[in-house]
Amino acid sequence: MNRTNNTDERIANMTFASVYPHYVTKVEKKGRTKEELHQVIKWLTGFNEKTLQKHIGGESTFQQFFQAAKVNENAHLITGVICGHRVEEIENPLTQRVRYLDKLVDELAKGRKMEKILRTR
Template identity: 70%
Template sequence: MKTTSEHNKRIAEMTFAAVYPHYVTKVERKGRTKEELHQVIEWLTGFNENKLQKLIDEKVTFETFFEKANLNPNAGLIKGVICGYRIEEIENVLTKQVRYLDKLVDELAKGRKMENILRDE
């Protein structure tokens, strides 16, 4: 499945603050914690809880969110299908980064062990 320029633009302009509550709801509904979610987000982006809250309060777009992020060097190990897209085949860098985050949240909600989610070799 190939992403379109309209799809990529929509993702870039979406605010992290609008999506974050859905991440929290998804993981908590499956018995995981907000702290575990923050651990996953920090692993991917380098944002600690205070920085994450600041970005939420500022209502930054995903584009700004990932521009400010220090992406984990092992992020490329995140593979698979999320939202109907195979991550390895996504060409747009920002869309791929957002799907990395979506995939990690999905794995957390599905009960995967933290050491497997964080892909630290």
């Protein structure tokens, strides 16, 4: 297995609940709210608040999290660099979706307007 496959596997098996507190901390440090974070996550995944809370409190891996999601049809509009990789060039679909989420959280933390984050025109 090469390094990319190891990374893909590690990401797939990481639980959403273990990463979620880091998302909250990141956005709140920059003056954004948990509600805004939830809005971004729900936009990407199609989850409602009840389903999102289930994943926050559960043991869903990112693989299970995104298997349950209906990824937004405009997710392909998320571009840029995250963790040293261009999200639009990531070949593994699950890793790409996780990095989409990372990118959206970064944009929220950087103060980008919600309309831009949610790719509304």
